[in-house]
Amino acid sequence: MRGPHNLLRLIRTGATFERTGAMGAVLDAMEAPPRLRVAARILGWPFRWLGYKGDPALPPITRAITALGPAYIKFGQILSTRADVVGVQMADQLRMLQDRLPPFPTEQAKEIIQTDLRQPVDLLFSEFSEPVAAASIAQVHRARVRETGREVAVKVLRPGIAGAFRRDIDAFHFAAGIIEFLSPGSRRLRPRDVVAHFEATVTAEQDMRLEAANASEFAENTKDDPGFAVPRPHWDLSSRRVLTSDWAEGLPMGDRAALLAAGHDVSRIATRVIQLFLQHALRDGFFHADMHHGNLKVAANGDVLAYDFGIMGEIDEYTRRIYAEILYGFIQRDYRRVARVHFEAGYVPRDRDEAQFARALRAVGEPIFGANASRISMANLLAYLFEVTERFGMQTQTQLILLQRTMVVVEGVARSVDPQLNIWDAAKPVVSDYIKSNIGPSALAGDMARVAQTVGRYGPLLPRMVEQALWERAHPEDARRIQPVVIRRGAPVWLAVALALGAGAAIGMVLV
Structure with missing residues (x-):
């Protein structure tokens, strides 16, 4: 219920940060001005006693986030990939949120497996380890299937996780409503839609x-991608609360020192991570939307291993083309083109000045090109991007939230592996290939073929549609008394005729 009781939850959030000592660290990472620091302390200190104590053994920020619950942990996982935004020290603290949270007892995990799979764990697996990783949603055990001897990862959902998420998201909805009420200008960012999207995810x-x-479809899509592997699920050993999949052996993507010690080319790996993400997003429209360090490994042969497919992103073909055009425009430093695409897609209101928007985009892109990657302040860049979206009245595009968020996370992961990585150089070959094959005459021919196929499926109905429309025009009184079968009442004759002619034209063009 999104009632005022959620106000206590939000107050408790600030109080928890104050009580655990995380408030100061957050303000330092934000480089908050003195007035904001004073205001935060004045508002937080009186309610300090309401905050959760958390685990004193953890660093302050991690302590606060883990005490607050799984939804906050998810947000912390995103920030953990952005050392260039929150600082190296905070990113290191947050990284443990990816897979090193306190686990729940193994016996409890075995009970869940036995209940869902209807067999004791000892009959299903010849080996079953203590938790090897624990995150916000579930924990993982290493096991060996008794029947086949295959080594697998068994992922078990945390008990009570659904209720915990519901409480957090309920408070987020309440906060989004307050923000929209108190700050009408924030409505262009659609905070309530963003929270709803997060809830569905x-x-x-x-x-x-x-x-x-998700894992099965993703593996099918990427089976021919060189240097990339996906563990396959075992359907007979999976259920609503249990997922069994192949074991992925490799070094953690977040351990740069280990990768270097093993002789891996970290520059190639970082570039490959960026390119794989773009290939999956642009080519397939179906991509891993939770690609933080905890969900990526590097195999002994240098392959990138991805796992944990609970959050996947999906974008339609039109949106993929828009996204590719925007990226390509930045890569080519053609800011007029980027601006035009934004206006054509409706991302920027028509009453704004396209030339001014192009110049604002130039101020975003130019500092990146030719600059040493380690000297680029992503925090400043993101802050300026936010200013640009506000100045030009851009609304949040909910269909792109996962794509944009994952792009930020993936770039953060790649730059942690290779601090000198330039995202535009890495992206250029993938985006260029997509543009060549999906925008132009060949793409138009493919679009027309799909139009013909779609209209062709309705071909048998077209004569009836024309006949029905003509009869309704000739007998309007009778038409008002009965329910038409194919076309709703009052449909003009030209619509049915146009459909018929359009179908013939489309099919003819394809045949020619």
Whole structure:
């Protein structure tokens, strides 16, 4: 229920940061001005006693976030990839949120497996380890299938996780409503839609059967991608709360020192991570939307291994083309083109000045080109991007939230592996290939073929549609008394005729 009781939850959030000592660290990372620091302390200190104590053994920020619950942990996982935004020290503290949270007892995990799979764990697996990784949603055990001897990872959903997420998201909805009420200008960012999108995402993540389906489809899409591997799910050993998949052996993507010690080319790996993400997003429209360090490994042969497919992103073909055009325009430093695409897609209101928007985009892109990657302040860049979106009245595009968020996370992961990585250089070959094959005459021919196929499926209905429309025009009184079968009442004759002629033209063009 999104009632005022959530106000206590929000107050408790600030109080927890104050009580655990995380408030000062957050303000330091934000480089907050003195007035904001004073205001935060004045508002937070009186309610300090309401905050959760957390685990004193953890660093302050991690202590506060883990005490607050899984939804906050998810947000912390995103920030953990952005050392260039929150600082190296905070990023290191937050990284443990990816897979090193306190686990729940192994016996409890075995009970869940036995209940869902209807067999004791000892009959299913000849070996079953203590938790090897624990995150916000579930924890993982290393096991060996008794029947086949195959080594697998068994992921078990945390008990009570659904209720915990519901409480957090309920408070987020309440906060989004308050923000929109108190700050009408924030409505262009659509905070309530963003929270609703987040809610749908994490709800789906709590069903391991959907994750198994995601892994299966993703593996099918990427089976021919060189230097990339996806563990396959074991359907007979999976359920709503349990997912069993192949074991992925490799070094953690976040351990740069270990990668260097093993002789891996970190520059190649970082570039490959960026390119794989773009290939999956642009080519397939189906991509891993939770690509933080904890979900990536590097195999002994240098392959990138991805796992944990609870959150996947999906974008339609039109949006993929828009996204590719924007990226390509930045790569080519053609800011007029980038601006024009934004206006054509409706991302920027028509009453704004396209030339001014292009100059604002130039101020975003130019500092990146030719600059040493380690000298680029992503925090300043993101802050300026926010100013640009506000100045030009751009609304949040909910269909792009996962794509944009994952792009930020993936770049953060890649730059942690290779601090000198330039994202535009890495992206150029993938985006250029996509533009060549999907925008132009060949793409138009493919579009027309799909139009013909779609219209062709309705071909048998077209004569009836024309006949129905003509009869309604000739007998309007009778038409008002009965329910038409194919076309709703009052449809003009020209619509049915146009459909018929359009179908013939489309099919003819394809045949020619």
